[in-house]
Amino acid sequence: xxGVSQDPRHKITKRGQNVTFRCDPISEHNRLYWYRQTLxxxxxxxxxxxxxxxxxxxxxxxxxxxxxxxxxxxxxLEIQRTEQGDSAMYLCASSYxxxxxxxxxxxxGTRLSIL
Amino acid sequence: xxxxxxxxIHITVSEGASLELRCNYSYGATPYLFWYVQSPGxxxxxxxxxxxxxxxxxxxxxxxxxxxxxxxxxxxxKPSVHWSxxxxxFCAVGVYSGNTPxxxxxxxxxxxxx
Numbered sequence: 001x002x003g004v005s006q007d008p009r010h011k012i013t014k015r016g017q018n019v020t021f022r023c024d025p026i027s028e029h030n031r032l033y034w035y036r037q038t039l040x041x042x043x044x045x046x047x048x049x050x051x052x053x054x055x056x057x058x059x060x061x062x063x064x065x066x067x068x069x070x071x072x073x074x075x076x077l078e079i080q081r082t083e084q085g086d087s088a089m090y091l092c093a094s095s096y097x098x099x100x101x102x103x104x105x106x107x108x109g110t111r112l113s114i115l
Numbered sequence: 116x117x118x119x120x121x122x123x124i125h126i127t128v129s130e131g132a133s134l135e136l137r138c139n140y141s142y143g144a145t146p147y148l149f150w151y152v153q154s155p156g157x158x159x160x161x162x163x164x165x166x167x168x169x170x171x172x173x174x175x176x177x178x179x180x181x182x183x184x185x186x187x188x189x190x191x192x193k194p195s196v197h198w199s200x201x202x203x204x205f206c207a208v209g210v211y212s213g214n215t216p217x218x219x220x221x222x223x224x225x226x227x228x229x
Contacts, residue, residue, distance in 0.1 A: 042205050042222050043217075044219070056216070109158050111156075
């Protein structure tokens with residue numbers, strides 16, 4: 001169990017640029033989640049996948065955000081035309097099974113800073 | 116929809132003292148409850164979880180939590196705090212619908228003084 005891996009750890013970019021983050025879940029985990037965390041807040045749900053299917057998206061996920069998990073393994077989160085308000089920590093988590101009782105295991109996150 | 120309230124934004128305790136972090140949830144049925152800890156710049160680490168059965172659950176690092184249905188609470192406790200426990204603590208609630216992610220509280224920051 002190598003844990004959930006996220007890349008990059010930090011991303012600094014200018015407003016208006018596109019950014020892409022990658023998440024590699026724990027290998028046997030079928031569920032993958034993306035959360036966003038701003039300073040002084042708890043993580044807020046963005047979207048999640050079961051295998052390669054994107055099953056739910058939060059209203060926080062504007063049309064500038066897109067997420068994929070093409071082969072049911074790693075996932076990418078892309079933000080187009082970044083805005084100042086996108087500055088946050090983006091956390092990925094994975095879990096195994098079907099129910100909400102399965103604990104989610106988190107990566108160390110990607111911290112995005114918009115200049 | 117479920118929600119979580121952590122009433123204390125910041126708590127300071129002396130090393131060796133006992134600790135209790137409060138968590139109240141709102142949900143119409145029996146929820147699944149979790150406590151996570153986050154060190155600065157890091158992801159979240161699961162401390163413990165409650166699904167059913169015994170209402171007092173033991174976790175890692177000497178933490179425990181008690182589920183009280185009548186109070187809609189799931190408070191985290193530790194009998195003797197260590198300096199390394201200084202971190203941000205998050206309570207979260209999940210449900211079994213299968214399609215619902217965790218809902219987190221805003222967290223409680225724990226400072227430990229000598």
